Amino acid sequence: MSLRDACGTEHQVVPKNETSRIVSLVPSITELLCDLGLQDQVVGRTGFCIHPREVVKNIPKIGGTKDVNIDKIRRLAPTHLLVNIDENEKPTVEELAQFVPHVIVTHPLQVKDNFELFRLLGGVFNVEARSEDLCRALQQQLDLFPVPVCSKKILYCIWKDPWMTVSQDTYIANLLKLRGWQQWQSDSSLRYPCFDWSDRSLQDVELVLLSTEPYSFTPEHAVKLQQQIQKPVMLVDGEMLSWYGSRSIPGLSYLANLSTL
Template identity: 60%
Template sequence: MNLIDAIGCEHTPIAPGETPRIVSLVPSLTELLCELGLARSVVGRTGFCIHPQETVAAIPKVGGTKDVNIDKIRRLAPTHLLVNIDENEKPAVEALAQFIPHVIVTHPMTPRDNLALYRLLGAIFRVEQRAQQLCDAFEHEYAALAAAPRGRPQTMLYCIWKDPWMTVSRDTYIASMMAEIGWQCWQAPDAARYPKFAWSDALVESIDGVLLSSEPYRFTQAHADALERQIGKPVQLVDGEMMSWYGSRAIDGLRYLRILATG
């Protein structure tokens, strides 16, 4: 198979017996690498790479997803860099590409894109069997989700930030996750993928409910209760990791969607 990443760059598998040195700048990809049995090959990660907790605690931090320490990464002498189009800054990735031989760019847009992601990393790092096991687990959960009962289709406003209020567009992984259970993501007039918005009577009238994510803004039940009183529509807290993290956590995310779908 051709090993093509999200920007069309072709990759080759590591040499037999080679031990790669991987820096991951994406929390969900760091977790996926660990699930693929590659934790010992991960030599750098961001401070937001928190799963699996005990495993990543031993991996050096190299900054955040958008403010990486390029000099520290250089000293780690990585052979591979894992990044994501949405989560990492292009200038930083270009600077890192000057001395990291292999830069793998990812951009899952729908839940089923995870299958290609598993296979891509599995083939590059020669852990195809474990990658196939993840594919099988994903397909099992996806079939269970498709067979699960669900309520009527609804238009939901998914909030990721407050002061200013921000949401997601329909052209996002989160919106695709919502669509799996018949929830259409409310679309702001702003064409941005993560637009700001202001509450109005017209907005409230156009939605069936609100979802407050646990990340990146840490919404709480107090926020949900106050907003529900304000707008008079159902407001629900949702697990942001389950809704937005691709990689191996997407398997748990499908199971989480079943819970949301059945209320």
């Protein structure tokens, strides 16, 4: 089986008599590595890599997803670096690639891309059986996912001051399509564009979703915004709707069971 990452780089299987030293710069990938049983090989993580809590608390932090501590990573002497095209800065990854032998780049854009992700990491790190278990669990959730009975134009908010949303080609937007929810598209070419509530194209939006991450929206934010814009506003778990990897399995169930307004 070909073990190509999101950049097309072919990766080799780690010899079974060798132990990897993995640094993950992606929260959802760190969780996936632990669910694959590789936590003892993860020697570094970002401060945003918070799941599974009891496991990752023993893994050293190396900064954030974008402001990583290069020298600290160097001292950890990793054999593998796990990154994501959206979440990590290219210049930082290029600098790390000068001394990390293997850089695995991820970029899931749809739920089905998780199958390839599971098998890529399972193949590289010799945990194919665990990766296939995850594939079966994900397929089961997809099979159980209800067919949407109607479509709804939505606006998924990830930040305020300034207000920011996601473009239609993101993992989040493609996940929401399974529910029949079509993400509003701005005129911007950015994947995470800013917007203004005075934009007339927002008039067709039927439902606003406030994500609990990366901005920590609260029920109070939802109530206040609903009064302001006079549209239904729902607070949603950002981890369930934006984290790919093993979190996508409960994420599908979460999305399917969200109460409609």
